[in-house]
Amino acid sequence: MKMDQGTFDVGCCFIGLILLFAPPSVSSASVYRKSACLGQSIPLPCNGAARSGAELFFMQHGEQKTFQKVAEMTSGRVSAEPEFEGRLKSDPMEQPGSYGLILGPLVYNDGGSYECRPKNSTAARVETIVDILFPFQVSMAMGEPAILPCVGNIKKQAHHGDLCVQWTRDGMVICKYCNNTLTCSPEFKNRASLSTDHILQGNMSLTIKPTRSSDRGYYQCSYNEEKGNPAIVSLTVAAHPPLRLTVKEGDSLPVPLYTTEPLNVMFSTAAGSDEVLVASVKKGSVLFRSRHLGRVLSNTVVLQSVTLLDSGVYSITENDTGEAIGTVFVQVTGSCVSAGTVAGITLLVAVVAAAISIFISHMCLKKSFQWAEVGQ
Ligand SMILES: *[C@@H]1O[C@H](CO)[C@@H](O)[C@H](O)[C@H]1NC(C)=O
Ligand SMILES: *[C@@H]1O[C@H](CO)[C@@H](O)[C@H](O)[C@H]1NC(C)=O
Ligand SMILES: *[C@@H]1O[C@H](CO)[C@@H](O)[C@H](O)[C@H]1NC(C)=O
Ligand SMILES: *[C@@H]1O[C@H](CO)[C@@H](O)[C@H](O)[C@H]1NC(C)=O
Numbered sequence: 001m002k003m004d005q006g007t008f009d010v011g012c013c014f015i016g017l018i019l020l021f022a023p024p025s026v027s028s029a030s031v032y033r034k035s036a037c038l039g040q041s042i043p044l045p046c047n048g049a050a051r052s053g054a055e056l057f058f059m060q061h062g063e064q065k066t067f068q069k070v071a072e073m074t075s076g077r078v079s080a081e082p083e084f085e086g087r088l089k090s091d092p093m094e095q096p097g098s099y100g101l102i103l104g105p106l107v108y109n110d111g112g113s114y115e116c117r118p119k120n121s122t123a124a125r126v127e128t129i130v131d132i133l134f135p136f137q138v139s140m141a142m143g144e145p146a147i148l149p150c151v152g153n154i155k156k157q158a159h160h161g162d163l164c165v166q167w168t169r170d171g172m173v174i175c176k177y178c179n180n181t182l183t184c185s186p187e188f189k190n191r192a193s194l195s196t197d198h199i200l201q202g203n204m205s206l207t208i209k210p211t212r213s214s215d216r217g218y219y220q221c222s223y224n225e226e227k228g229n230p231a232i233v234s235l236t237v238a239a240h241p242p243l244r245l246t247v248k249e250g251d252s253l254p255v256p257l258y259t260t261e262p263l264n265v266m267f268s269t270a271a272g273s274d275e276v277l278v279a280s281v282k283k284g285s286v287l288f289r290s291r292h293l294g295r296v297l298s299n300t301v302v303l304q305s306v307t308l309l310d311s312g313v314y315s316i317t318e319n320d321t322g323e324a325i326g327t328v329f330v331q332v333t334g335s336c337v338s339a340g341t342v343a344g345i346t347l348l349v350a351v352v353a354a355a356i357s358i359f360i361s362h363m364c365l366k367k368s369f370q371w372a373e374v375g376q
Contacts, residue, residue, distance in 0.1 A: 041104025048123030150221035
Protein backbone atom coordinates (compact mmCIF):
# COMPACT_ATOMS: atom_id res chain seq x y z
CA MET A 1 0.00 0.00 0.00
CA LYS A 2 1.45 3.38 -0.99
CA MET A 3 0.88 6.74 0.63
CA ASP A 4 -0.52 9.25 -1.76
CA GLN A 5 0.78 12.54 -0.39
CA GLY A 6 0.22 15.93 -1.89
CA THR A 7 -3.33 15.42 -3.07
CA PHE A 8 -4.82 16.05 0.33
CA ASP A 9 -1.95 17.40 2.35
CA VAL A 10 -3.60 19.99 4.54
CA GLY A 11 -0.35 21.63 5.60
CA CYS A 12 -0.35 21.21 9.34
CA CYS A 13 -1.11 17.67 10.29
CA PHE A 14 0.07 15.05 7.84
CA ILE A 15 -2.91 13.57 6.11
CA GLY A 16 -2.20 10.37 4.22
CA LEU A 17 -4.71 9.48 1.59
CA ILE A 18 -4.76 5.83 0.66
CA LEU A 19 -6.98 4.47 -2.06
CA LEU A 20 -8.22 1.19 -0.64
CA PHE A 21 -10.59 0.24 -3.36
CA ALA A 22 -11.18 1.69 -6.82
CA PRO A 23 -14.50 0.86 -8.47
CA PRO A 24 -14.57 -1.32 -11.56
CA SER A 25 -17.79 0.36 -12.72
CA VAL A 26 -19.31 3.84 -12.24
CA SER A 27 -22.07 2.81 -9.82
CA SER A 28 -19.90 1.34 -6.99
CA ALA A 29 -17.90 3.45 -4.51
CA SER A 30 -14.18 4.36 -4.30
CA VAL A 31 -12.83 3.92 -0.74
CA TYR A 32 -10.11 6.13 0.77
CA ARG A 33 -8.49 6.08 4.19
CA LYS A 34 -7.17 9.22 5.92
CA SER A 35 -5.77 10.18 9.26
CA ALA A 36 -5.85 13.72 10.58
CA CYS A 37 -5.20 15.48 13.88
CA LEU A 38 -7.78 16.72 16.32
CA GLY A 39 -8.69 20.33 15.49
CA GLN A 40 -7.58 20.13 11.84
CA SER A 41 -9.78 20.04 8.73
CA ILE A 42 -10.02 17.29 6.12
CA PRO A 43 -11.48 17.10 2.64
CA LEU A 44 -14.14 14.48 1.94
CA PRO A 45 -14.18 13.92 -1.83
CA CYS A 46 -17.30 13.48 -3.94
CA ASN A 47 -17.91 12.66 -7.58
CA GLY A 48 -19.93 14.65 -10.06
CA ALA A 49 -20.64 18.35 -10.24
CA ALA A 50 -21.39 20.56 -7.22
CA ARG A 51 -24.43 22.08 -8.89
CA SER A 52 -26.19 18.70 -9.21
CA GLY A 53 -25.96 18.18 -5.43
CA ALA A 54 -25.06 15.31 -3.10
CA GLU A 55 -25.82 13.77 0.27
CA LEU A 56 -23.24 12.91 2.93
CA PHE A 57 -23.66 9.78 5.05
CA PHE A 58 -21.68 8.83 8.17
CA MET A 59 -21.02 5.67 10.19
CA GLN A 60 -18.97 6.15 13.36
CA HIS A 61 -16.02 3.82 14.11
CA GLY A 62 -17.22 0.80 16.06
CA GLU A 63 -20.72 0.91 14.65
CA GLN A 64 -21.89 -1.94 12.50
CA LYS A 65 -25.18 -0.40 11.46
CA THR A 66 -26.02 1.36 8.25
CA PHE A 67 -24.86 4.82 7.26
CA GLN A 68 -26.90 7.78 8.57
CA LYS A 69 -27.43 10.89 6.52
CA VAL A 70 -25.56 13.86 8.05
CA ALA A 71 -25.60 16.58 5.37
CA GLU A 72 -27.10 17.63 2.10
CA MET A 73 -25.56 19.81 -0.59
CA THR A 74 -27.52 21.77 -3.14
CA SER A 75 -25.66 23.98 -5.63
CA GLY A 76 -22.69 24.39 -3.30
CA ARG A 77 -24.79 25.12 -0.18
CA VAL A 78 -24.46 22.70 2.73
CA SER A 79 -27.08 21.96 5.39
CA ALA A 80 -25.83 19.62 8.09
CA GLU A 81 -27.21 17.71 11.08
CA PRO A 82 -26.56 19.34 14.51
CA GLU A 83 -23.35 17.26 15.25
CA PHE A 84 -21.78 18.62 12.05
CA GLU A 85 -23.46 22.01 11.83
CA GLY A 86 -21.04 24.84 11.01
CA ARG A 87 -18.19 22.36 10.45
CA LEU A 88 -18.90 21.30 6.85
CA LYS A 89 -18.40 23.43 3.79
CA SER A 90 -18.36 22.84 0.07
CA ASP A 91 -14.96 22.52 -1.62
CA PRO A 92 -14.39 22.57 -5.38
CA MET A 93 -11.40 20.30 -6.01
CA GLU A 94 -9.40 18.76 -8.81
CA GLN A 95 -8.83 15.18 -7.75
CA PRO A 96 -10.10 12.52 -7.19
CA GLY A 97 -13.70 13.78 -7.58
CA SER A 98 -14.57 17.09 -9.11
CA TYR A 99 -15.70 18.55 -5.76
CA GLY A 100 -16.25 17.62 -2.16
CA LEU A 101 -16.76 18.81 1.39
CA ILE A 102 -14.35 20.04 4.03
CA LEU A 103 -14.93 18.89 7.59
CA GLY A 104 -13.31 20.77 10.45
CA PRO A 105 -12.27 21.55 13.09
CA LEU A 106 -12.24 17.83 13.80
CA VAL A 107 -13.44 16.50 17.14
CA TYR A 108 -12.39 13.11 18.47
CA ASN A 109 -15.63 11.26 17.66
CA ASP A 110 -15.56 12.35 14.00
CA GLY A 111 -13.64 9.10 13.35
CA GLY A 112 -15.56 6.80 11.04
CA SER A 113 -16.69 6.31 7.45
CA TYR A 114 -18.10 9.10 5.32
CA GLU A 115 -19.91 8.40 2.10
CA CYS A 116 -20.69 11.05 -0.47
CA ARG A 117 -23.64 10.02 -2.64
CA PRO A 118 -24.23 12.29 -5.63
CA LYS A 119 -27.86 13.04 -6.40
CA ASN A 120 -27.05 12.49 -10.06
CA SER A 121 -27.26 8.69 -10.01
CA THR A 122 -24.75 8.21 -12.83
CA ALA A 123 -21.88 9.66 -10.72
CA ALA A 124 -20.11 7.19 -8.37
CA ARG A 125 -20.23 7.29 -4.54
CA VAL A 126 -17.00 8.01 -2.64
CA GLU A 127 -16.32 6.56 0.79
CA THR A 128 -13.65 8.08 3.06
CA ILE A 129 -12.58 6.35 6.28
CA VAL A 130 -11.27 8.94 8.73
CA ASP A 131 -9.01 8.19 11.72
CA ILE A 132 -8.53 10.97 14.26
CA LEU A 133 -5.07 11.26 15.77
CA PHE A 134 -4.37 12.93 19.08
CA PRO A 135 -0.79 14.24 18.88
CA PHE A 136 1.64 13.82 21.76
CA GLN A 137 2.85 17.36 22.54
CA VAL A 138 6.50 18.28 22.94
CA SER A 139 7.23 21.94 23.59
CA MET A 140 10.77 23.38 23.76
CA ALA A 141 12.43 26.76 23.92
CA MET A 142 14.56 27.47 20.81
CA GLY A 143 18.03 25.98 21.01
CA GLU A 144 17.11 23.46 23.70
CA PRO A 145 17.28 19.75 22.82
CA ALA A 146 13.95 18.05 22.06
CA ILE A 147 13.29 14.33 22.53
CA LEU A 148 10.48 13.06 20.31
CA PRO A 149 9.25 9.84 21.91
CA CYS A 150 8.52 6.68 19.93
CA VAL A 151 8.35 3.09 21.11
CA GLY A 152 7.53 -0.15 19.35
CA ASN A 153 7.33 -3.87 20.03
CA ILE A 154 10.56 -4.71 18.22
CA LYS A 155 11.29 -8.45 17.98
CA LYS A 156 13.68 -9.69 20.66
CA GLN A 157 15.67 -11.60 18.00
CA ALA A 158 16.12 -8.44 15.88
CA HIS A 159 19.63 -7.19 15.05
CA HIS A 160 20.63 -3.72 13.95
CA GLY A 161 21.22 -5.18 10.49
CA ASP A 162 17.62 -6.23 9.89
CA LEU A 163 15.95 -3.23 11.48
CA CYS A 164 14.85 -0.12 9.63
CA VAL A 165 13.47 2.81 11.66
CA GLN A 166 12.03 5.80 9.83
CA TRP A 167 11.05 9.27 11.07
CA THR A 168 8.89 11.62 9.01
CA ARG A 169 7.95 15.27 9.53
CA ASP A 170 4.69 16.45 7.93
CA GLY A 171 4.80 13.35 5.72
CA MET A 172 8.40 13.77 4.47
CA VAL A 173 11.17 11.37 5.55
CA ILE A 174 13.72 13.24 7.68
CA CYS A 175 15.80 10.40 9.19
CA LYS A 176 16.29 6.71 8.54
CA TYR A 177 18.18 4.25 10.70
CA CYS A 178 18.67 1.18 8.50
CA ASN A 179 21.32 -1.53 8.58
CA ASN A 180 23.11 0.15 11.48
CA THR A 181 23.44 3.52 9.72
CA LEU A 182 21.59 6.76 10.44
CA THR A 183 20.97 9.05 7.47
CA CYS A 184 19.09 12.33 7.82
CA SER A 185 17.97 15.06 5.43
CA PRO A 186 20.34 18.10 5.22
CA GLU A 187 18.12 20.10 7.60
CA PHE A 188 18.54 17.49 10.37
CA LYS A 189 22.04 16.24 9.57
CA ASN A 190 24.29 16.57 12.65
CA ARG A 191 21.30 17.66 14.77
CA ALA A 192 19.12 14.54 14.89
CA SER A 193 20.17 11.35 16.64
CA LEU A 194 18.73 8.03 17.78
CA SER A 195 20.10 6.11 20.72
CA THR A 196 21.25 2.88 19.07
CA ASP A 197 21.53 1.20 22.50
CA HIS A 198 17.84 1.78 23.14
CA ILE A 199 16.55 0.73 19.71
CA LEU A 200 16.77 -3.04 20.25
CA GLN A 201 14.67 -2.60 23.41
CA GLY A 202 11.98 -0.86 21.39
CA ASN A 203 12.85 2.79 22.08
CA MET A 204 13.24 4.67 18.80
CA SER A 205 12.98 8.21 20.25
CA LEU A 206 14.59 10.93 18.14
CA THR A 207 16.68 13.67 19.73
CA ILE A 208 16.97 17.02 17.94
CA LYS A 209 19.73 19.22 19.30
CA PRO A 210 19.70 22.19 19.12
CA THR A 211 16.12 22.96 18.04
CA ARG A 212 15.29 25.68 15.50
CA SER A 213 12.01 27.42 14.78
CA SER A 214 11.78 25.48 11.49
CA ASP A 215 11.58 22.19 13.45
CA ARG A 216 7.94 22.85 14.35
CA GLY A 217 5.62 20.22 12.92
CA TYR A 218 4.07 16.81 13.21
CA TYR A 219 6.44 13.86 13.47
CA GLN A 220 5.75 10.16 12.95
CA CYS A 221 7.93 7.13 13.54
CA SER A 222 7.75 3.65 12.02
CA TYR A 223 9.91 0.52 12.06
CA ASN A 224 9.98 -2.21 9.42
CA GLU A 225 6.71 -0.76 7.99
CA GLU A 226 4.95 -0.84 11.40
CA LYS A 227 3.72 2.31 13.14
CA GLY A 228 5.39 3.40 16.37
CA ASN A 229 3.69 4.73 19.49
CA PRO A 230 2.57 7.53 19.93
CA ALA A 231 1.15 7.64 16.41
CA ILE A 232 2.04 11.32 16.03
CA VAL A 233 4.17 13.83 17.94
CA SER A 234 3.59 17.57 17.68
CA LEU A 235 6.72 19.67 18.27
CA THR A 236 6.37 23.32 19.28
CA VAL A 237 9.49 25.51 19.41
CA ALA A 238 9.01 28.86 21.15
CA ALA A 239 11.08 31.87 22.23
CA HIS A 240 12.66 31.99 25.69
CA PRO A 241 10.92 34.09 28.35
CA PRO A 242 12.19 37.71 28.33
CA LEU A 243 14.91 38.80 30.76
CA ARG A 244 15.36 42.10 32.59
CA LEU A 245 18.85 43.32 33.43
CA THR A 246 20.19 46.42 35.17
CA VAL A 247 23.88 47.22 34.64
CA LYS A 248 26.05 50.13 35.73
CA GLU A 249 27.57 52.49 33.19
CA GLY A 250 31.06 51.23 32.24
CA ASP A 251 30.29 47.63 33.20
CA SER A 252 29.83 44.63 30.88
CA LEU A 253 26.44 43.52 29.61
CA PRO A 254 25.95 39.76 29.14
CA VAL A 255 23.45 38.83 26.39
CA PRO A 256 22.53 35.11 26.40
CA LEU A 257 22.68 33.25 23.04
CA TYR A 258 20.65 30.11 23.88
CA THR A 259 22.91 27.80 21.79
CA THR A 260 21.09 28.37 18.46
CA GLU A 261 23.32 29.58 15.64
CA PRO A 262 23.75 31.45 13.34
CA LEU A 263 22.03 34.34 15.07
CA ASN A 264 21.98 38.10 15.34
CA VAL A 265 21.73 40.41 18.31
CA MET A 266 19.52 43.39 17.53
CA PHE A 267 19.05 46.58 19.54
CA SER A 268 16.27 49.12 19.76
CA THR A 269 15.72 51.93 22.25
CA ALA A 270 12.20 50.66 23.00
CA ALA A 271 10.07 47.68 22.00
CA GLY A 272 8.65 48.28 18.54
CA SER A 273 11.07 51.03 17.47
CA ASP A 274 13.74 50.66 14.73
CA GLU A 275 16.32 47.94 15.33
CA VAL A 276 20.03 48.06 14.62
CA LEU A 277 22.27 45.03 14.22
CA VAL A 278 24.68 44.85 17.15
CA ALA A 279 26.43 41.53 16.51
CA SER A 280 26.30 38.39 14.35
CA VAL A 281 27.27 35.08 15.87
CA LYS A 282 28.29 32.04 13.84
CA LYS A 283 30.12 28.90 14.96
CA GLY A 284 31.02 30.42 18.31
CA SER A 285 32.64 33.56 16.91
CA VAL A 286 31.13 37.01 17.04
CA LEU A 287 31.27 39.89 14.59
CA PHE A 288 30.35 43.26 16.10
CA ARG A 289 28.36 45.40 13.69
CA SER A 290 27.80 48.62 15.63
CA ARG A 291 29.87 50.54 18.19
CA HIS A 292 30.07 47.74 20.78
CA LEU A 293 33.19 45.97 21.85
CA GLY A 294 32.94 42.56 23.37
CA ARG A 295 33.45 38.83 23.12
CA VAL A 296 31.61 35.49 23.17
CA LEU A 297 31.89 33.64 26.42
CA SER A 298 30.13 30.28 26.98
CA ASN A 299 26.98 31.03 24.97
CA THR A 300 26.89 34.68 25.96
CA VAL A 301 27.85 37.79 24.02
CA VAL A 302 29.47 40.18 26.46
CA LEU A 303 29.17 43.84 25.48
CA GLN A 304 31.95 45.78 27.20
CA SER A 305 31.89 49.28 28.69
CA VAL A 306 28.22 50.08 28.25
CA THR A 307 27.01 53.68 28.30
CA LEU A 308 23.64 55.22 29.21
CA LEU A 309 22.80 55.07 25.47
CA ASP A 310 22.88 51.26 25.64
CA SER A 311 19.63 51.12 27.66
CA GLY A 312 16.94 49.45 25.61
CA VAL A 313 15.72 46.16 24.16
CA TYR A 314 18.12 43.51 22.87
CA SER A 315 16.57 40.74 20.81
CA ILE A 316 18.40 37.58 19.92
CA THR A 317 17.09 36.45 16.53
CA GLU A 318 17.64 33.44 14.28
CA ASN A 319 19.65 34.63 11.27
CA ASP A 320 17.72 32.59 8.72
CA THR A 321 14.17 33.44 9.80
CA GLY A 322 14.58 36.65 11.82
CA GLU A 323 12.44 34.99 14.49
CA ALA A 324 13.12 36.01 18.11
CA ILE A 325 14.94 33.42 20.24
CA GLY A 326 14.94 35.63 23.31
CA THR A 327 14.63 39.26 24.45
CA VAL A 328 16.58 41.18 27.11
CA PHE A 329 15.34 44.49 28.50
CA VAL A 330 18.39 46.43 29.67
CA GLN A 331 18.63 49.46 31.91
CA VAL A 332 22.01 51.14 32.28
CA THR A 333 22.39 53.25 35.41
CA GLY A 334 24.96 56.02 35.93
CA SER A 335 28.19 54.87 37.59
CA CYS A 336 28.57 57.38 40.54
CA VAL A 337 25.99 60.19 40.57
CA SER A 338 22.94 59.10 38.70
CA ALA A 339 20.52 61.43 36.98
CA GLY A 340 18.01 60.56 39.71
CA THR A 341 20.40 61.60 42.45
CA VAL A 342 21.15 64.90 40.68
CA ALA A 343 17.44 65.60 40.34
CA GLY A 344 16.93 64.71 44.03
CA ILE A 345 19.66 67.06 45.21
CA THR A 346 18.35 69.89 42.99
CA LEU A 347 14.86 69.37 44.40
CA LEU A 348 16.14 69.34 47.99
CA VAL A 349 18.09 72.59 47.43
CA ALA A 350 15.00 74.19 45.89
CA VAL A 351 12.80 73.09 48.82
CA VAL A 352 15.30 74.42 51.40
CA ALA A 353 15.63 77.73 49.51
CA ALA A 354 11.85 78.06 49.33
CA ALA A 355 11.50 77.32 53.06
CA ILE A 356 14.11 79.97 53.93
CA SER A 357 12.50 82.60 51.73
CA ILE A 358 9.04 81.86 53.20
CA PHE A 359 10.52 82.14 56.72
CA ILE A 360 12.21 85.49 55.90
CA SER A 361 9.16 86.99 54.24
CA HIS A 362 7.01 85.81 57.18
CA MET A 363 9.39 87.57 59.61
CA CYS A 364 9.28 90.76 57.48
CA LEU A 365 5.49 90.65 57.39
CA LYS A 366 5.39 90.28 61.19
CA LYS A 367 7.76 93.23 61.55
CA SER A 368 5.66 95.47 59.28
CA PHE A 369 2.54 94.55 61.31
CA GLN A 370 4.34 95.53 64.49
CA TRP A 371 5.32 98.83 62.92
CA ALA A 372 1.81 99.45 61.81
CA GLU A 373 0.59 98.88 65.39
CA VAL A 374 3.23 101.23 66.77
CA GLY A 375 2.35 103.88 64.16
CA GLN A 376 -1.38 103.93 65.12
C1 LIG B 1 -24.59 13.33 -14.18
O1 LIG B 1 -23.26 12.75 -14.13
C2 LIG B 1 -22.73 12.38 -15.35
C3 LIG B 1 -21.39 11.68 -15.12
O2 LIG B 1 -20.64 12.31 -14.12
C4 LIG B 1 -22.61 13.59 -16.27
O3 LIG B 1 -22.14 13.24 -17.55
C5 LIG B 1 -23.97 14.29 -16.40
O4 LIG B 1 -23.86 15.49 -17.13
C6 LIG B 1 -24.54 14.59 -15.01
N1 LIG B 1 -25.91 15.17 -15.12
C7 LIG B 1 -26.28 16.25 -14.46
C8 LIG B 1 -27.73 16.66 -14.66
O5 LIG B 1 -25.54 16.89 -13.75
C1 LIG C 1 24.29 -4.03 5.74
O1 LIG C 1 25.63 -3.63 5.90
C2 LIG C 1 26.60 -4.68 5.70
C3 LIG C 1 27.98 -4.11 5.95
O2 LIG C 1 27.96 -2.99 6.79
C4 LIG C 1 26.47 -5.20 4.27
O3 LIG C 1 27.37 -6.30 4.10
C5 LIG C 1 25.03 -5.66 4.01
O4 LIG C 1 24.89 -6.04 2.65
C6 LIG C 1 24.06 -4.54 4.33
N1 LIG C 1 22.70 -5.02 4.19
C7 LIG C 1 21.77 -4.36 3.52
C8 LIG C 1 20.42 -5.00 3.51
O5 LIG C 1 21.99 -3.31 2.98
C1 LIG D 1 14.27 6.48 25.06
O1 LIG D 1 15.51 6.96 24.62
C2 LIG D 1 15.77 8.33 24.87
C3 LIG D 1 17.10 8.68 24.27
O2 LIG D 1 17.10 8.44 22.90
C4 LIG D 1 15.73 8.58 26.36
O3 LIG D 1 15.92 9.94 26.64
C5 LIG D 1 14.37 8.14 26.92
O4 LIG D 1 14.36 8.29 28.31
C6 LIG D 1 14.09 6.70 26.55
N1 LIG D 1 12.74 6.38 26.95
C7 LIG D 1 12.41 5.27 27.59
C8 LIG D 1 10.96 5.08 27.89
O5 LIG D 1 13.26 4.46 27.91
C1 LIG E 1 22.04 35.05 7.38
O1 LIG E 1 20.88 35.16 6.57
C2 LIG E 1 21.07 35.74 5.31
C3 LIG E 1 19.75 35.83 4.61
O2 LIG E 1 18.69 35.84 5.48
C4 LIG E 1 22.05 34.89 4.51
O3 LIG E 1 22.31 35.50 3.26
C5 LIG E 1 23.35 34.72 5.29
O4 LIG E 1 24.20 33.84 4.59
C6 LIG E 1 23.08 34.19 6.67
N1 LIG E 1 24.28 34.15 7.44
C7 LIG E 1 24.74 33.07 8.04
C8 LIG E 1 25.97 33.23 8.83
O5 LIG E 1 24.16 31.98 7.96
